[in-house]
Amino acid sequence: MYQPELIARRTDCGGATDAPSNVLKPLVEYNSPPSANFLPPRTGSGTSWTNGWCQLNLQTDCAQGDAVRDYGYFASTFVVAPDFEYDFFYCKHNGYLADAVVEAASDYDRLYTMAEAFCAAADAEFNVSSITTASFQAHYNPARDPRPTPEQSRYIRAWTCAMGGPGGDMNYCTYTFKDLGNDKHCKYPFAPGYKGTEFEGTKAAEEITCSDQMPARPASPTLRSAV
Numbered sequence: 024m025y026q027p028e029l030i031a032r033r034t035d036c037g038g039a040t041d042a043p044s045n046v047l048k049p050l051v052e053y054n055s056p057p058s059a060n061f062l063p064p065r066t067g068s069g070t071s072w073t074n075g076w077c078q079l080n081l082q083t084d085c086a087q088g089d090a091v092r093d094y095g096y097f098a099s100t101f102v103v104a105p106d107f108e109y110d111f112f113y114c115k116h117n118g119y120l121a122d123a124v125v126e127a128a129s130d131y132d133r134l135y136t137m138a139e140a141f142c143a144a145a146d147a148e149f150n151v152s153s154i155t156t157a158s159f160q161a162h163y164n165p166a167r168d169p170r171p172t173p174e175q176s177r178y179i180r181a182w183t184c185a186m187g188g189p190g191g192d193m194n195y196c197t198y199t200f201k202d203l204g205n206d207k208h209c210k211y212p213f214a215p216g217y218k219g220t221e222f223e224g225t226k227a228a229e230e231i232t233c234s235d236q237m238p239a240r241p242a243s244p245t246l247r248s249a250v
Contacts (some may be wrong), residue, residue, distance in 0.1 A: 116177065117192075
C-alpha cells in the first residue's frame with residue numbers, strides 16, 4: 024500500500040508574510056529560484072527551491088510531490104467529495120485523462136516533461152507570469168460553474184503553473200477519473216481521494232464506479248528525500 028505518511032516531509036512551507044492580503048501579486052514571484060518553465064528544478068535537493076504551493080501553504084502536497092519526485096504524493100492525500108463533478112471536467116478539458124498521461128502517471132520524469140509542455144501552452148494563452156490570486160478567484164467558482172468550460176479549465180491549469188506546476192493535478196486526475204465519452208465518467212473505487220477519508224465506500228446517486236483497475240502504481244517508487 025502506498026503510504027505517503029511514511030515519507031519525510033519538508034517543513035519550510037508557509038513562509039509568505041504578504042498572503043493572503045496581497046492578492047494582486049503575481050504568483051510566480053513566490054518561485055525561488057525563478058523558474059523559466061514555472062516548475063521546480065527536475066533534479067537536486069527537495070528543499071533547494073520553493074514556490075507558490077509551498078510559500079502560500081496552499082495544497083502544499085503539490086510541492087511535496089516534486090520534493091520527493093513522485094506526483095502520486097498529492098494524489099494519495101487529496102480528498103474529493105463523491106458528488107463533486109468540477110474536477111472531472113477540469114481534468115478532461117486539460118487533457119489530463121488522455122491515454123498518454125494515464126500511461127505516464129507513475130513516471131515522475133515523463134509527467135514533468137508533459138507538465139513543461141502544458142505550462143508552455145498555458146503561458147502562450149494566458150501569460151502565466153501575470154496570474155494573481157485575484158485573477159484565479161475570478162475564474163474558479165465551482166458553486167457557480169459546477170461544470171467548468173474548456174477555457175475556464177485551461178485558465179485554472181495556467182494558475183497551477185504559476186503556483187509551481189500541474190504535475191500533482193495530472194496524477195490525481197488519472198488515479199481518480201476515467202473518461203467514458205459524452206461527458207460521462209467513472210471513478211475508481213479505491214481512488215486516492217477516497218481512501219482513509221469520510222468518503223471511503225460512498226458515492227453519489229448517479230456516480231459510476233469504474234469496472235477496470237486504476238492505472239498501476241510501482242510498488243516501490245523511487246523517491247528523493249524531501250528534507
